[in-house]
Amino acid sequence: MNTLSVDHQTVAIKNEKSLLELIRNMGIELPTFCYNSELSIYGACRMCVVEIEGRGIVASCSTPPAPGMKIFTNSPRVQRVRKTVLELLLANHDRECTTCEKSGHCKLQELAERFGVRKIRYGERDLKLPLDTSGKSLVRDPNKCILCGDCVRMCWEVQGIGVLNFSNRGSKVQVGPAFNKNLAEVDCVNCGQCSAICPTGAIVVKSEIDAAWTALHDPTKLVVVQVAPAVRVALGEEFGLPAGEIVTGKVVAALKKLGFDKVFDTCVSADLTVLEETHELVERLENPADLPLFTSCCPAWVKYAEHNEPEFLKHLSTCRSPQQMFGSLVKKYWAKEMGKKPEDIFTVSIMPCTAKKFEITRPEFTTDGIPDVDLVLTTQELARMIRESGLLFHQLEAASFDTPFGFTSGAGVIFGASGGVAEAALRAAYEMISGKVLEQVNFEEVRGFQGLKEAAVNLDGNEIKVAVVHGLGNAKKLIGKIKTGKSFYHFVEVMACPGGCIGGAGQPVAVEKAVKEARAKGIYHADILSQLRKSQDNPIIAKLYEKWLEQPNSHEAHATMHTKYITRGRITGEDIQLLTSKHQQKLDVAVCVGTCCYLKGSYDTLQELMRRADQAGIGDQINLHATFCLEGCSQSPSVRINEEIVGGVSPEQVDSVFTSKILNRSQR
């Protein structure tokens, strides 16, 4: 058998890919920064060093085990190197630990403490780079970056986007978006997974705790709060309870003690989402061109689609996310019942998610110009408020949600895990299509942590093909297959975060997969414990339709709970200027060369336009530029002539567009 020795102990080599894995399996917790089992090996931080007899110091994460190796994990040399690595990182790090958002959860702080770094032999960094506070969800502080590259690989390998990368060389290396832009200027979808994996405070969630306290202390405001499904199986972790433990009652109790006037359950609007979305699905089944139907509850996925898949936007369900449905119900109807104006009610959501912070700022989510949801706090932020207030979480007496948004079905709860929305929809679709009662409500095929889950479900003779993906990289792959016709589905659920909302970046820091698995288990357990398992059985939902919303997909339901999407460019910046006209009556013509339009031949469109302009001798009257997105375009390739956006301008179409829209406005 193949063996090697670690600290004089003989161990068998199984199929470990690296020494790090092998040594950790022995129960020795080697320190790391740039190693993460979900990402590729980078091998740059040198924190994981061990000594191999005859070879010296190596990085264990990128060294495969070989028979006969004699390894030392704690030799004087290893100890020295580790300390040096830490000191060098710290020397280059803004060490304002006490005021850092990450304090207490920072890996650099933890390892410095664990290895007893008490002095730093190198000078301090004198450079202070500006913070990026442009986004609604995250704050980047490059002064705290240790260049481990975890966020770079997360955004690219898991999310398939690649917002962040290394730039420059030597001592000037930085990690950030292209051209030093801010996150709000690029195609960041606010999923926050980069912040969840960052070992330091270099990318953190934007805190809204102060604004929450201000609202709570404002006597003129009625402050209501909604709690998302995934929060109830994770908040306990912040107070020493095991992951996955269902702490719903304690969460409600804590929120009431913090001063929230009403505590409601987002699962109720998740139940509403199920009804609206399933109706939409059943309608679309009539017309195959409208399929597949993609879910729309994840705001990071929605923004991803807006940036990258303009042609698929019509396949996104028009349903608002449960958070936004809830906000809209509260401000539009419930406020009236309470005799309040929308602006006198302050709605807060407790979410596992950072993208929700962005979602509430979308201009369409307002009632009479007032935002439907005023503030989003993450699970972690709620934990901090509880600590701040001195409440002893484990001693809290369980309390229950307030009416009318207080009673949910199990289907509303499983929204918190990847596959949950699909399963909830299937539970409803079966009964809607067949008219029969569904006895066996569990759809195990769509549960779990596999990147792509597929199910073909027989709904009374109609086979419905369902796909579930989590992690936008998986969504990207799936869409590729749908585009080329390799796969066909009726219904596709997409969640941006690995594992679904339980793995959201607003949840307590959890690097190990086991934690997420435990949370998912908690979610499905909560489902089983529910009196009712199907959204359509929830009497509260029936009441809401009766009182306010008429019926699923009614005009009223649409106005309150549905939405539209926009196309978004991937990066803001200058256009490529091609012709600059000094003419008094110049015509401004922009041709989109963004991905979609380019692939549809917009470069040829551009060429053809210039050729026609030359031919007609009006080149000097046109201000022509190539742009990266016209935002609001409908059909590629798109061209904007002055203010008007014209879609579908293929090279062959140029002639007619040129004659009708350009030539007749020019002065010859």
Next chain:
Amino acid sequence: MDTDILTEEPQAMIPRRRFEKVNEIIERNGKLQAVLIPILQEVQAEYRYLPEEILTYIAMVLNLSPATVYGVATFYAQFSLEPKGKYVIKICDGTACHVRGSDPVKDAIRKRVGLKEGCPTTTDLKYTVETISCLGACGLAPVIMINEKIYGQMTPQAINIIIDKLETEEGDAK
């Protein structure tokens, strides 16, 4: 009509021709991620730097994230994201050149071409003045390099002669 100092083509046509050239370069190299560096080299030869919007365009065509292209463009010293002049004057500031007075040479050059404090390139995009660590011609110290050509044993006076000559050639060409 205004013409370009380099190519003599009508100023108004330059952006258009250059963009066509970019597309030609990409077509010729193939729309492959592996050829990013050769593409950047050729595009830089065309513009004398790498404009941001062109890098974005290249990223889009090669199906790379702009951050990746930016990372590559800032990693290699051969690439510049700032516009460079027609004449790039590199002043060696290696030990030998420094000791033999590269500083006064540099000051003379900057003054002669009329560079503003803190700017490496003249506003008419004619001259860029940079220092580099060692040109490897220490025997000729102090050394400067104008585009590809080396000039040794520089003095502030010699600078004026060399630049006069450049200017005359320029005038003749016109």
